[in-house]
Amino acid sequence: MSDIENIRKKTLTDAELKPLLEAAVFVAGKPLSVARMKEILLADYRLSTKRIKVILNQLKEDYNDRGIELVEVASGYRFQAQTAHNEQLLALFKEKAPRFSRALLETLVLIAYKQPITRGEIEEIRGVAVSSYIIKTLQERGWVKVIGHKEVPGRPSLYGTNKEFLDYFSLTSLSQLPQLMAVTELSDEPKPSNEPQTSKGSELAKIAELSVSH
Amino acid sequence: MSDIENIRKKTLTDAELKPLLEAAVFVAGKPLSVARMKEILLADYRLSTKRIKVILNQLKEDYNDRGIELVEVASGYRFQAQTAHNEQLLALFKEKAPRFSRALLETLVLIAYKQPITRGEIEEIRGVAVSSYIIKTLQERGWVKVIGHKEVPGRPSLYGTNKEFLDYFSLTSLSQLPQLMAVTELSDEPKPSNEPQTSKGSELAKIAELSVSH
Amino acid sequence: MNNNSIKHNQEINEQGEMQQQVLPLALIRGEAVIKKPQDLFIPPDALEIILDTFEGPLDFLLYLIRKQKFDIMDLPVAAITEQYMVYVDLMKNIKLELAAEYLVMAAILAEIKSRLLLPKLVVENDEDDPRAELVRRLQEYEVFKNAAQELDQLPRLERDTILTNVALADDFKQARVMADVDLAELLSALSDVMKRNAAFEHHHIQKEVLSTRERMTFILQKLKQTSSAQPFVEFSHLFGADEGRKGVVVTFLAILELIKESLIECMQTKIYGQIQVRLKG
Numbered sequence: 001m002s003d004i005e006n007i008r009k010k011t012l013t014d015a016e017l018k019p020l021l022e023a024a025v026f027v028a029g030k031p032l033s034v035a036r037m038k039e040i041l042l043a044d045y046r047l048s049t050k051r052i053k054v055i056l057n058q059l060k061e062d063y064n065d066r067g068i069e070l071v072e073v074a075s076g077y078r079f080q081a082q083t084a085h086n087e088q089l090l091a092l093f094k095e096k097a098p099r100f101s102r103a104l105l106e107t108l109v110l111i112a113y114k115q116p117i118t119r120g121e122i123e124e125i126r127g128v129a130v131s132s133y134i135i136k137t138l139q140e141r142g143w144v145k146v147i148g149h150k151e152v153p154g155r156p157s158l159y160g161t162n163k164e165f166l167d168y169f170s171l172t173s174l175s176q177l178p179q180l181m182a183v184t185e186l187s188d189e190p191k192p193s194n195e196p197q198t199s200k201g202s203e204l205a206k207i208a209e210l211s212v213s214h
Numbered sequence: 215m216s217d218i219e220n221i222r223k224k225t226l227t228d229a230e231l232k233p234l235l236e237a238a239v240f241v242a243g244k245p246l247s248v249a250r251m252k253e254i255l256l257a258d259y260r261l262s263t264k265r266i267k268v269i270l271n272q273l274k275e276d277y278n279d280r281g282i283e284l285v286e287v288a289s290g291y292r293f294q295a296q297t298a299h300n301e302q303l304l305a306l307f308k309e310k311a312p313r314f315s316r317a318l319l320e321t322l323v324l325i326a327y328k329q330p331i332t333r334g335e336i337e338e339i340r341g342v343a344v345s346s347y348i349i350k351t352l353q354e355r356g357w358v359k360v361i362g363h364k365e366v367p368g369r370p371s372l373y374g375t376n377k378e379f380l381d382y383f384s385l386t387s388l389s390q391l392p393q394l395m396a397v398t399e400l401s402d403e404p405k406p407s408n409e410p411q412t413s414k415g416s417e418l419a420k421i422a423e424l425s426v427s428h
Numbered sequence: 429m430n431n432n433s434i435k436h437n438q439e440i441n442e443q444g445e446m447q448q449q450v451l452p453l454a455l456i457r458g459e460a461v462i463k464k465p466q467d468l469f470i471p472p473d474a475l476e477i478i479l480d481t482f483e484g485p486l487d488f489l490l491y492l493i494r495k496q497k498f499d500i501m502d503l504p505v506a507a508i509t510e511q512y513m514v515y516v517d518l519m520k521n522i523k524l525e526l527a528a529e530y531l532v533m534a535a536i537l538a539e540i541k542s543r544l545l546l547p548k549l550v551v552e553n554d555e556d557d558p559r560a561e562l563v564r565r566l567q568e569y570e571v572f573k574n575a576a577q578e579l580d581q582l583p584r585l586e587r588d589t590i591l592t593n594v595a596l597a598d599d600f601k602q603a604r605v606m607a608d609v610d611l612a613e614l615l616s617a618l619s620d621v622m623k624r625n626a627a628f629e630h631h632h633i634q635k636e637v638l639s640t641r642e643r644m645t646f647i648l649q650k651l652k653q654t655s656s657a658q659p660f661v662e663f664s665h666l667f668g669a670d671e672g673r674k675g676v677v678v679t680f681l682a683i684l685e686l687i688k689e690s691l692i693e694c695m696q697t698k699i700y701g702q703i704q705v706r707l708k709g
Contacts, residue, residue: 020302023281023295026592028306067237068594081237083597088234090596091254092242105617113618115645125621147648160645169611174642177618240594282592293592297583303590311587316483319576327575339568342484342529383582384589392578394571 031076245290288380485533663703
């Protein structure tokens with residue numbers, strides 16, 4: 001409680017002022033101006049700007065050889081890490097790479113294969129609702145985008161893949177995907193090679209229902 | 215770029231290590247554990263825990279007479295203002311610290327001392343219902359989490375505390391919590407010997423068995 | 429001890445309740461109500477305060493016991509029950525929404541009281557004392573009630589501990605790390621979808637179909653990027669030279685399909701001039 005008495009006395013030695021200013025700059029959360037130090041922190045004292053600046057300069061020197069430094073920026077004083085350590089310190093902020101959910105991957109694959117496709121159509125195939133979060137994530141990632149709207153009630157968005165999607169997986173074309181899968185898949189199911197025309201035809205027929213707005 | 219070369223060398227003098235650790239604790243944004251210092255910050259070096267702790271102790275001493283101090287809490291090391299300046303420093307912040315209701319504090323204390331504990335067990339001791347809002351608040355603060363389910367009908371959640379709870383109260387382990395008042399202190403009568411569960415010894419023994427999971 | 433416990437109660441109520449309003453009656457809280465329990469005039473507001481002040485019937489009972497300097501172990505059930513009932517009746521009379529727990533406790537007290545009136549058993553030990561369970565609960569609750577008060581006194585963040593805040597030089601911010609996806613994962617997702625949806629299988633394993641669909645999307649996208657002032661893209665620009673003959677065929681197929689479905693249109697501004705393609709509509 002001696003601190004309170006000190007305040008009442010309205011005097012402050014340099015030895016008292018220095019740690020106080022030091023702590024204030026450290027905890028302020030943003031650069032602290034001398035004016036603010038005077039207004040808020042030391043409202044009960046009459047302290048000159050000059051005296052505060054002298055103390056701040058002493059503090060600057062105190063931190064000369066340390067891991068952090070006291071710097072003056074436009075809006076006041078702040079402590080920051082010495083630039084020399086930036087490289088190593090950045091490691092602290094590396095977040096662990098998140099993993100995509102199964103639902104997201106399946107949605108992505110469906111968009112890739114059946115583009116242009118609506119969310120409703122994806123849901124129909126997957127049998128479950130597709131969360132907006134998944135679509136948003138895929139769009140933010142730059143893998144998927146809205147390429148038009150289906151001319152049915154509600155005009156739902158039609159999704160397709162971007163080049164970034166192929167780039168990410170080092171593919172030159174989507175046609176490489178099923179080939180890759182055929183190689184990786186151990187089950188040797190015979191491919192239905194007997195009806196390529198009809199299948200293409202039905203795909204195209206399906207496209208026929210679509211119109212694109214702009 | 216001399217820093218990068220230093221990394222390659224895989225050696226680090228104390229004079230280099232100290233400012234790096236200092237800066238790291240300052241910028242980490244949350245308590246920094248020795249394990250994290252070794253794994254992330256100093257991944258390229260072979261440094262013993264002992265050596266890091268020696269440096270941390272030196273840093274503690276360096277800040278002995280300053281406005282801030284280096285302290286160890288449950289999840290690692292952090293810098294905080296010396297409490298002597300609190301009165302003036304709090305003027306820098308507009309927001310007032312939240313006050314916690316008795317219901318919240320009692321629930322928190324029961325989880326801390328009697329973990330793992332179900333909501334029903336908390337309600338039995340307190341004699342009143344525990345609101346979902348309180349449990350939610352404690353979980354959102356990261357103080358409390360579900361650590362399992364009790365194998366009774368309904369499989370109610372079992373709650374325990376997190377390291378963040380200890381960090382908030384500047385504690386390093388559950389054993390630092392205030393000792394529970396022995397029943398004998400509350401009443402002068404000798405307590406029935408067949409009820410040891412509320413006695414100080416057994417409570418602490420129980421806490422000692424618990425490790426705080428992350 | 430007694431005074432302390434009252435003081436504690438008041439302190440806790442002044443600072444412990446986050447949402448409690450400041451009532452004019454706050455000064456008489458506790459004291460005014462408790463001083464003369466026989467005095468039946470207790471302002472309704474004061475009763476509300478009782479409900480707000482106490483963390484349930486155990487807390488309230490503890491208060492009554494401490495206030496009267498009773499010994500918990502030797503709980504004078506008759507006296508305590510009488511006082512407790514006065515409050516409960518009052519609260520019921522003024523139709524205060526009374527928490528069920530208070531009524532349950534009233535029943536427990538009444539039961540203990542009636543059992544105490546029965547002739548005493550020869551052997552007397554804790555288990556035979558009808559008060560034992562209530563005493564045990566009161567004691568246990570008091571232990572944790574005290575622990576909560578002590579916890580509240582510990583220095584804590586936001587109120588007593590102020591953390592430092594130091595940024596990296598230049599405020600360098602690390603870009604958000606994005607999720608990694610393995611191609612194998614993607615293929616396995618694909619395989620799952622195909623298995624679940626039989627129709628998918630024989631339609632889509634053809635690479636030509638895929639390529640055509642992909643190309644249709646590509647063309648639509650490319651045309652969408654045109655400005656309204658210059659909505660055309662040269663026909664030849666839709667073809668990539670690096671794709672070989674197959675690529676040309678696929679692109680051509682895609683354009684034909686898009687034209688067929690009136691999604692795009694082709695025009696020539698002059699005879700033998702470049703074919704221009706644009707979105708229709």
